[in-house]
Amino acid sequence: MTRILIAEDETRISSFVSRGLEAAGYSTVVVDDGAEALERALQDDIDLVLLDVGLPSMDGFEVLTHLRGQGSSVPVIMLTARSSTLDTVTGLDAGANDYVPKPFKFDELLARIRSRLRENVATGGLSIVHQDVVLDPLTRRATVGGRELDLSAREFALAEQFLRNPGQVLSREQLLSRVWGLDFDPGSNVVDVYVRYLRGKLGADRITTVRGAGYRWE
Ligand code: CA
Numbered sequence: 001m002t003r004i005l006i007a008e009d010e011t012r013i014s015s016f017v018s019r020g021l022e023a024a025g026y027s028t029v030v031v032d033d034g035a036e037a038l039e040r041a042l043q044d045d046i047d048l049v050l051l052d053v054g055l056p057s058m059d060g061f062e063v064l065t066h067l068r069g070q071g072s073s074v075p076v077i078m079l080t081a082r083s084s085t086l087d088t089v090t091g092l093d094a095g096a097n098d099y100v101p102k103p104f105k106f107d108e109l110l111a112r113i114r115s116r117l118r119e120n121v122a123t124g125g126l127s128i129v130h131q132d133v134v135l136d137p138l139t140r141r142a143t144v145g146g147r148e149l150d151l152s153a154r155e156f157a158l159a160e161q162f163l164r165n166p167g168q169v170l171s172r173e174q175l176l177s178r179v180w181g182l183d184f185d186p187g188s189n190v191v192d193v194y195v196r197y198l199r200g201k202l203g204a205d206r207i208t209t210v211r212g213a214g215y216r217w218e
Pocket of ligand 1: 008009010052053055
């Protein structure tokens with residue numbers, strides 16, 4: 001059974017979400033503290049984490065950073081009352097898969113959860129290879145010519161989009177949506193910044209800027 005960890009210190013919200021998810025056929029585990037959330041999320045039986053930003057002992061961003069730092073690729077959806085784009089970008093850069101601002105409608109949360117769980121199944125286990133670049137989405141290992149690269153979660157997701165669509169122009173909007181889960185442009189140059197990081201790690205010639213349109217993997 002698919003098990004979802006709910007890390008939320010407002011009992012009213014966690015019990016509402018937990019009841020809803022159980023009614024939808026998921027099993028849930030509820031914790032109300034950041035350190036506890038990290039410890040629980042690192043266990044193998046958790047398939048997805050709903051992570052509140054404002055948690056006691058360790059906030060959601062710290063939990064996420066530690067989780068990714070320890071190599072976990074469990075899907076994480078951040079829940080937060082804060083709606084600033086800075087928080088959105090911070091959370092997504094720290095390796096969140098999605099972001100749901102409070103207050104949210106349960107159906108919307110459920111739709112996001114289903115979509116993230118589907119993605120995880122869809123990408124599990126198959127290496128993506130283009131010339132001498134190899135990405136393994138399951139272990140999140142990346143190599144170029146057999147040499148291992150140290151990519152952040154977001155750099156890896158961006159590289160994955162390029163390798164899955166070689167020769168195609170990907171617009172900033174498409175990349176924001178697929179890599180950052182944003183259906184709007186937060187008004188930052190986050191895509192350009194990450195393309196620059198990737199060029200630095202993979203070689204500058206592989207990603208071409210197509211002026212006014214976006215980027216293309218050669
Ligand atoms: Ca909270």
